[in-house]
Amino acid sequence: MKVLVIGSGYVGLVAAACFAEGGNWILGVDVDAAKVARLQKGECPIFEPGLEELFKKHLEAGNLTFSTDMKDGIAHADAAFICVGTPQSEDGSADLKFVLAVAAQIGQAMALRPKDAKPLIVVDKSTVPVGTAARVHAAIAAETDRAFEVVSNPEFLREGSALEDFLKPDRVVVGCQSNHAEAVMKALYAPFLEGPQRVDPKGGKWFRMDPASAEMTKYAANAMLALRISFMNEMARLAEAVGADIDHVKVAIGADHRIGPAFLNPGPGFGGSCFPKDLQALLRTGREHGEPLLTLSATVEANRQQKQVLLRKLKAHFGVKAGDPAPLKGKRFALWGLAFKANTDDTRESMAIELIDGLIALGSEVIVHDFEAMPPVRAKIGDRVIYAEDPMKAAKGADALLIATEWAQYKASDLEALGAALKAKVMFDGRNLFRPEAMAKAGWTYHSIGRGSVKP
């Protein structure tokens, strides 16, 4: 099949490379000419495990190309995926300006399609509020009388394991109105769904529904996951207050099959390019329809507070008093992890950035390390912090270490060497990478999430 993938970010690039792997001819389109130039040279502009190899393989094979111009692609395509950003507007709603601009461009290019061509399947893969498929339809129809259908196909990939998620999905949700649209979508996804039963509309991993339900499914999934995180973060705070250990609580509740073990880790508050903006968009949709979403408002508020948790522990440890304008002047803190989670270079809404702001506001110096996310942070905040080449260099001479991202390499650190590099063996671990008893035994003052602080 001939497929256009419009938008070459985290979702668009992964979709383009994976659909190429599925045996299709793919044209990736982006407005960012510099990005397209890099892509054409085989340079992957983002870090995502395995993506560069897969995308280069198909670039070299010739079944994946990139352009800033979608016209030729539209003329011959079976399907066009819209994978552009849907950032948060000032009022919290999803800003659809990129999606609707692409829809209008698709509509204008439709004149190049042969009159007897099969309907173009235009797929909303961006995360968009209920009703967007209808708006995209109207935006295209305003420009053309050629046949097309708009399908909603929300994306559930997780940054850091995006290829695995795309190539072996838990489920594929397709909101469409015709059998032709479903057949095109099935042909594209069939290679990733093992066995014919998985594309059986009656079950398996294939979920056909109306576009509005598909649009809502994406938000409902993200809202449920965010709620789970905020719930566990609150339980962690309570565990500390009552002298319980959240690790024990977590595994024991996770053994209940109605709850399940995934997504129960407490942490320093969620961030990333999806949860914060998607929750705001869903809250907004609720308000617009007179259905306030109270659990979601609480999830957002709990997360706002959780993002202060490491700083609160640090202030308590160093005896910071209210009213002192620069209580940590002369202190230097090492911060490991800048991306909002491990295995990505994405720092959008990362709590590490809030932590940096907080530490600097208290007068301290911050030296940071991340395995992939230092370039985007440098682009965002420049020289407000010092960038270290490796984790040990960051720790050297620092008054304490803070951990914001759960990179496996941090967990595998030589704690003895780390303790020797720091001025004092003090750690604020937002990801519970170590066991408190072992840390105390090894001479550390160790603060983590939901397990009570320990001293040597």
Ligand code: NAD
């Ligand atoms: P991104 O910001 O990484 O990429 C978007 C790309 O679209 C950019 O390269 C931008 O230049 C391009 N673009 C903007 N306007 C364009 C136009 N008119 N024509 C062509 N290209 C254009 O965004 P992303 O993280 O890939 O997210 C895209 C969508 O997918 C969002 O709605 C997001 O919520 C959703 N989503 C993201 C993830 C994720 O983990 N990142 C997961 C699931 C769903």
